Amino acid sequence: MGSLEETETALxxxxxxxxxxxxxxxxxxxxAALAPHGLRARSYSVLTIVVEGLNPSQKDLAEFxxxxxxxxxxxxxxxxxxxxxxxxxxxxxxxxxxxxxxxDGTELQADAASAVSEAERSTHGLLSPKERRQVAELxxxxxxxxxxxx
Numbered sequence: 120m121g122s123l124e125e126t127e128t129a130l131x132x133x134x135x136x137x138x139x140x141x142x143x144x145x146x147x148x149x150x151a152a153l154a155p156h157g158l159r160a161r162s163y164s165v166l167t168i169v170v171e172g173l174n175p176s177q178k179d180l181a182e183f184x185x186x187x188x189x190x191x192x193x194x195x196x197x198x199x200x201x202x203x204x205x206x207x208x209x210x211x212x213x214x215x216x217x218x219x220x221x222x223d224g225t226e227l228q229a230d231a232a233s234a235v236s237e238a239e240r241s242t243h244g245l246l247s248p249k250e251r252r253q254v255a256e257l258x259x260x261x262x263x264x265x266x267x268x269x
Contacts, residue, residue: 138258145242152238156231157201161186163231165194166220169204170228174217176209203227 130136149160158166164184168175177195181188195218198204203224206216220228243251 138261145239148238148242149235152234153231156227156234158227158231161190162194162198163228163235165191165218166198166203166224166228167232169218170220170225174209174219176212176215176217178215180218198224 146160149163153159153163156163161184165180168180168183173179175183177188177191180186180195181191184191195204195206199206201223202221204218204220207219209215209217243254246254
């Protein structure tokens, strides 16, 4: 028998399994590319959203990234400890804090984004640019089912 990767199984047609496996491969490549920057895929995701100027709260980040709020608190704590983000009062809700980038956070995110883009090109290199756009569109439709613009 050859390796499992070369064997057709019922999972070869299981969309959820294929999505999970493709995600695991992508995340592993992203984490390897982000390691020199002291980031991992989750912390990079938080930093990227914050740098985009969306002024998210920790609750917003947890909901968007589908993470437990305690995970987001730990990620923000780590980023804040490194001087990459700050918690500032939310003018709309004095009990909440919004997460904003520091200049160092903005600079690191830009450097890390280049590394992630290269890892993505390598990981998804079997797909043509058109196929990558198609996959991204299909995944957006699955990830954001209520978004009619997708």
